[in-house]
Amino acid sequence: MGILWRRHGRLGAGLLALAACAVTAATQSNSLPASAASDTLSEEEAALLKELQLPAFKVWYPDFFLTTGAGYRDNIALSHYNPKGSGFFQTGGEFILWRMPTGGWQFYTHLAGEDLRYFSGGQVSKEQTFSGLIQLKKNLHADWLAGMEARYLYQNMVMDLSTIQGIPVPMPVRGHQFLVQPSLRWSFAPKF
Secondary structure (H helix, E strand, O other): OHHHHHHHHHHHHHHHHHHHHHHHHHHOOOOOOHHHHHHOOOHHHHHHHHHHOOOOOOOEEEEEEEEEEEEEEOOOOOOOOOOOOEEEEEEEEEEEEEEEEEOOEEEEEEEEEEEEEEOOOOOOOEEEEEEEEEEEEEEOOOOEEEEEEEEEEEEEEEEOOOOOOOOOOOEEEEEEEEEEEEEEEEOOOOOO
């Protein structure tokens, strides 16, 4: 028992207690009716049963994290002829909020961002990317799902457009994009 307890902690103790309950139940006579046997739990058995029960589900699940770092990039302007490097400091973060689908409603949001600041400045001093997504959906019927989604994207960075636009020089690009999109889905074979 000592080895089981040291290696597996509460899991080992729970399994050991469960095995002890099973052995006790198997060796006892069936002289009590089933209803009387369930009403006569000892305090130890009641505590074990309470510990083994699953926790109640939360409705909202938030999650977030922040990141930071530093590094060196050897060609910050993506130049083919005169590459220049620079050290940088990076910060970023992400936030997620999800709602458990109850009452036919579903909700999800995701926000993320990253900011790079170059030490040497010059032609390129920073690069940034931010994005956001919000979704709201409602089950209208067993086969129908209606929803609304909003997306946002901001980019401020240097890109090599030579393969896309035919421009032989990398260029700084800054842009915003916002999209709102309704949706209606019909599951024609939900059990297939």
